[in-house]
Amino acid sequence: MAEQAHTQIFGSGENQYATSEDFRKILDEDLNHLYQLSFLLTTDHQKAERCFVDSIEDCANENGVFREFARPWTKRVLVENAIRELKPRPRRSNSSALPSLRNQRWSGPTGHFTVDVLLGLADFDRFVFVLCVLERYRENDCALLLGCSASQVREAWTRAIETLSSIVQVVVPANSDRRYAI
Numbered sequence: 706m707a708e709q710a711h712t713q714i715f716g717s718g719e720n721q722y723a724t725s726e727d728f729r730k731i732l733d734e735d736l737n738h739l740y741q742l743s744f745l746l747t748t749d750h751q752k753a754e755r756c757f758v759d760s761i762e763d764c765a766n767e768n769g770v771f772r773e774f775a776r777p778w779t780k781r782v783l784v785e786n787a788i789r790e791l792k793p794r795p796r797r798s799n800s801s802a803l804p805s806l807r808n809q810r811w812s813g814p815t816g817h818f819t820v821d822v823l824l825g826l827a828d829f830d831r832f833v834f835v836l837c838v839l840e841r842y843r844e845n846d847c848a849l850l851l852g853c854s855a856s857q858v859r860e861a862w863t864r865a866i867e868t869l870s871s872i873v874q875v876v877v878p879a880n881s882d883r884r885y886a887i
Contacts, residue, residue, distance in 0.1 A: 723775035728764040731779050745835045746787035748824045756786045793828035795857040834865035
């Protein structure tokens with residue numbers, strides 16, 4: 706009886722794990738978005754490519770991911786590879802000085818900034834902004850990935866927003882698409 710209930714809740718065990726074909730499909734469908742994410746995190750095309758290729762290899766070698774979680778897992782693998790590549794760490798000083806981005810280009814009166822401005826953020830602040838704002842990771846998930854406290858994530862998020870808003874008034878529509886263009 707308990708075995709029957711377990712089977713009804715969790716399925717028969719067949720085809721519940723993502724296959725290499727599932728990951729191939731995800732990578733095909735999300736190729737541009739995943740590479741853009743890799744580039745925004747690493748700020749360098751060579752590092753982004755290395756991170757992306759490492760992520761493809763990690764996905765190809767994985768056999769313990771539930772099919773329904775394969776897409777977010779693929780993104781998480783990419784983020785973890787970018788973190789390993791750059792090792793972003795929170796600032797140690799309590800200085801409120803903002804990085805100088807005044808000379809960075811922005812797109813003008815539309816209120817949107819170019820990727821150059823985002824790439825000019827300090828590594829840790831950029832990781833937090835990309836993960837929490839653009840990718841909508843929860844604060845605690847971001848802190849776990851980056852190996853820091855939730856308060857350090859909040860501080861970095863605040864610095865990034867202050868820095869970006871000092872360049873241009875950042876306006877994000879309530880119904881905005883979570884994808885972004887480079």
